[in-house]
Amino acid sequence: MGKNILMICYYYPPLTDVGCKRSVAFSKYWKRAGWRPHVLSVKNPDRTYCSLGKDIPPEGIDVTYTYSLFNIYKFFGIANGLLSRFFGLFGVRLKNYYFYDLFCIPDWFIGWVIPAVISGLKIIKRKKIDIIYVSCSPFSAGLIGLLLKKITGKPLVIDYRDPFGLDYGKYQKVSEKKRFREPIDRRIAEIIIEASDLFTVTTKETEQLYIEQFPSVKNKISTIYNGFDHKLLDGLQEQEKFSKFTIIYTGNFYFDIEFDYFFEGLGILKREGEINVDNFQFLFYGGNFDPIKESIEKHDVLDLVVIKSRIPYVEVLKEIKRSHLQLLRIMQPMISTKLFEGISLNVPFLATIPSGEVEEIVNKYNPDSYVITDNSANSIALNIKKAMGTKKEFINSKVDFFIERFSREKISMTMLELFNNL
Incomplete structure (x- = not known):
């Protein structure tokens, strides 16, 4: 009782x-x-x-x-x-x-x-x-x-x-x-x-x-x-993907951990002609973005970054579903709720994370993700290029097992x- x-x-x-x-x-x-x-x-x-x-x-x-x-x-x-x-x-x-x-x-x-x-x-x-x-x-x-x-x-x-x-x-x-x-x-x-x-x-x-x-x-x-509250998935219809290849990030960007190499990686791809304003966007929904504007300008990727204010939670989930990758960053030893959202929504990560618990969960339940643990701009560029060249539909049969546990x-x-x- x-x-x-x-x-x-x-x-x-x-x-x-x-x-x-x-x-x-x-x-x-x-x-x-x-x-x-x-x-x-x-x-x-x-x-x-x-x-x-x-x-x-x-x-x-x-x-x-x-x-x-x-x-x-x-x-x-x-x-x-x-x-x-x-x-x-x-x-x-x-x-x-x-x-x-x-x-x-x-x-x-x-x-x-x-x-x-x-x-x-x-x-x-x-x-x-x-x-x-x-x-x-x-x-x-x-x-x-x-x-x-x-x-x-x-x-x-x-x-x-x-x-x-x-x-x-x-x-x-x-x-x-x-x-x-x-x-x-x-x-x-x-x-x-x-x-x-x-x-x-x-x-x-x-x-x-x-x-x-x-x-x-x-x-x-x-x-x-x-x-993750899997009941929210019941009313979430399949979303058509953005016409541009989209990496999305929502919420707190965790400015206390290194981030410059991510935008440097975008800069490398832009200089190589792999991405431009017509085929790529980094979409950010959140609050204060000022601390990283200097990095964006330094690597000449301001035109590739779309900054938007916060929107209702259910709308955020729809935008994640429309995206091709979700950028995952963590303040170890904590785990961001984005991990649970992303796997439940069946959206692969571009996970710029240290080795450890989160890496193990991503590899186990979201194996089509791109995990980068070396804080390298070249790794960022290589993995985004690889993701953009992947034509197969992302089908992750482990989502049900993940929801059953988490x-x-x-x-x-x-x-x-x-x-x-x-």
Whole structure:
């Protein structure tokens, strides 16, 4: 028989950020499985940091919205800008975001903690809650779960959609400006993890990092992938491909990882006469594209790049289906949701990724993709040229196996199996 579960989710409709998708799927499929989820979310989200839309919760899901006492992202942003200008008068350039480092512990959303704890206690009593589930980020939500666990003694599940408190040196060059906060973040992560009865992350590589850096987590940690809502495919008709050979990218471009070699590769193909404005386009749907304009101009491919603003999610999926390749980039050890979308939509990748977990998944379930792990412009040019010369229809018989393992319905049921052991 299903249990009553309190879901603490800052990111939940009407917010439209990608962080909502996992929690929405869990709440929907847990209810269908006979559990009784009650969601606690924010009434006044920080609109300078979050995207507020017209999305609604799944049918039948009870949601309580509680106010944040204050939203400080915009305020501290202005304050830090004024401080930077002041020191700039003396030729001093500030490298750190000092207001964030000093006052936003563990993150921007600390104003939500006290009201959410109060509301959470009321829900636990009124709904006879059996399990507390917390979706992080924001990581201040972990503090809410921690306090509710200490007060009520209910089992606590911490679900890290994003890693927190880790040393990424194994995979990424750690920024100098983050060193001040690293010991603080690590200690907060450790306290939250130790209080949890179950700790879940979204990749095997992240799981291994936590085990290496927090050995006590070994017996309580599990990987629950983000997956893909395969129900969206039901209403998605086959789309006619763009007349131009199209490589598409949607969402955050991850400017912190190297990207110049991709546009250099396009420049090579353009100089060789392989691609031009009549037969090729790199189509980008997203927000800020300014950081890479210099690279585009340097390699003389501005005419090949089409930049468009964000569009509704279902429309994005249609545009992906119309494309010939989807550019895949990741911030290892995280896995972009684009991986799950692309394979489910049966669109091959131009995957510019490091060797590891994502490479293995792509090779297993999307074998007609082009995987480039050497950050080489020549490799980019060679593989695009090869893809453009491929005349066969892309038929991937492994999509059904992929959806069977990675659909959000499947991963929701996998999570419930872990709950049954609490």
